[in-house]
Amino acid sequence: MEQHSRLRRHMSEQIGIIGGGIVGVALARELSASGAEVTVLEKEARLSEHQTGHNSGVVHAGLYYAPGSLKATLCAKGRVQIREFCEEKGLPYREVGKLVVAVDESELGALAEIERRSRENGVPNLARIDEVAKLREIEPHVAGVAAVHSPHTAVVDYASITDAMGQDVRAAGGRVLLHTEVTAMRMENGRVRVITTAGEYLFDRVIAAAGLQSDVVAKMVGADPSPKILPFRGEYWELRHDRTDLVSGMIYPVPDPRFPFLGVHFTRGVYDNVHVGPNAVPALAREGYRWLRMSPKDTWDSLTWPGAWPLAKQHWRMGVDEISGSLIKPLYFRKAQRFVPDLRLSDLDVKSGAGVRAQAWGKDGALLDDFAVDQVGPVTILRNAPSPAATSSIAIAQYVIEHYLTVPAS
Incomplete structure (x- = not known):
């Protein structure tokens, strides 16, 4: 009212x-x-x-966002609203669940921070899992030492x-x-x-x-x-149809807190396809969904922005790593295989498309x-x-x- x-x-x-x-x-x-x-x-x-129209279709439950931020507040409210809208319109809404997995003990501190934020943000029915056997009950093919599980993270067709x-x-x-x-x-x-x-x-x-x-x-x-907007392309591979049983819902890495991207992950979509990705590579055009799609103006505008050098100085290693994975399939595959050891290179069937994220960045090089x-x-x-x-x-x-x-x- x-x-x-x-x-x-x-x-x-x-x-x-x-x-x-x-x-x-x-x-x-x-x-x-x-x-x-x-x-x-x-x-x-x-x-x-x-x-x-170029994202993974995930309805996020609010695991990552700083408590009290607009992202945290509006995500919690919006998740319920999207679910209710789908129910009203008869659109698919599937709670397939998400595991955020620490593959080794070096990631346990960052995982604990994700758990803290999730609980402060009111993520429903969040669970911390420290036993490999329980991880395997949720995702039979996953590898890791601990995880947080968000059972109500969902997928839709946006x-x-x-x-x-x-x-x-x-x-x-x-x-x-x-x-x-x-x-x-x-x-x-x-x-x-x-x-x-x-x-x-x-x-x-x-x-x-x-x-x-x-x-x-x-x-x-x-x-x-x-x-200013700095376009980042995120590229996806899709699992072969006969290998989609490797993933039940979603398997996510513990994200690097220095970077506003979540890293390569597995997502079972609303229509049961399973895609792997995305990475995050600088796009050469605002709508650069492929390497060959280039805009000299967009690229020049990015390179001459005052924040370009500070950003490059801080994140150049990650940039080289992401670009290498984009151009060399085995490198991309190895990132994914850390979480699903049964994955084979041939399971990455086709590149299923890409999205371009409109990432805002300031004159000081900080990514908003x-x-x-x-x-x-x-x-x-x-x-x-x-x-x-x-x-x-x-x-x-x-x-x-x-x-x-x-x-x-x-």
Whole structure:
């Protein structure tokens, strides 16, 4: 009731949403439910073309995030909301469970920190496992000395969820415009004129959930150039169909706390395929899903950003390791085999695609860890919305509305 009361404040407004990923469409759905006149502007031919449609489909339970952070708070809320949405729409939602595994004693300290964060974040039914036999009851082929188990970590089809949200937007009278790339914005008497490849639109407010292009959109309205988006490609291999029994649910490594990526892991998807990955290699284009997809401008912009040298100085060894694994299959395989010794090189059947993560980084080279939002007059910009943004999408939408749209637009 309180949420709908907040939403009713926007019933007379015309609101433009830039970006047709799950966060943008979740925003449009929340606002259109209030009676606001909402228009989603998406440059591609379909919704969820980029990050939403190129991830592992995991509904995160909140194991990793700093207690009290936006990630932790919104992930806990969003997980329940995504489950309820899938139940309402008859979409698949499978709690396959996740093991975060310490392969040797050197990782026990970091595993204990994951356990501490998980418990502070209220991860449901979390269990610490210190006996190999019990590990094998959950994942018969896993290797390790200890783990934390999150039985309610789930998998879904985020592209289908986004499509269903888009149907709700249309049913409430909103518009979802595809093939509509935003090229410029300008303020006009407290409103925002948005120029696109398909025409011009005048809105009372604009919310940009543009992912890989979020800093480009921010520049259009004179926002701080920092943080900038550094695209990281994550590549997946898929297990051969006759070897998917090696993995029952999800097997994750203990992540390196210095880096905002989780490392190569195993995930049984919502349709029972099992993929291995992703790695994290710098992409040579914002939408560089393959090594051959290059953008000299995007690459030059990254190399000349003030944060480039500090980042390279701190993480060059990891960068070399990730790039080597991308180019040399046996190196990638060995990372995965640490957790599943029965894995064979031939089990990595095909590269099943890749995603590009829109990772925000500052001028000092620091990679932003938490969600980040900017406000420039009547324009609200999501500057950093990496994983678990899909899990948290409905909660992010409600957070943005409550904290950024409850004040006058001008």
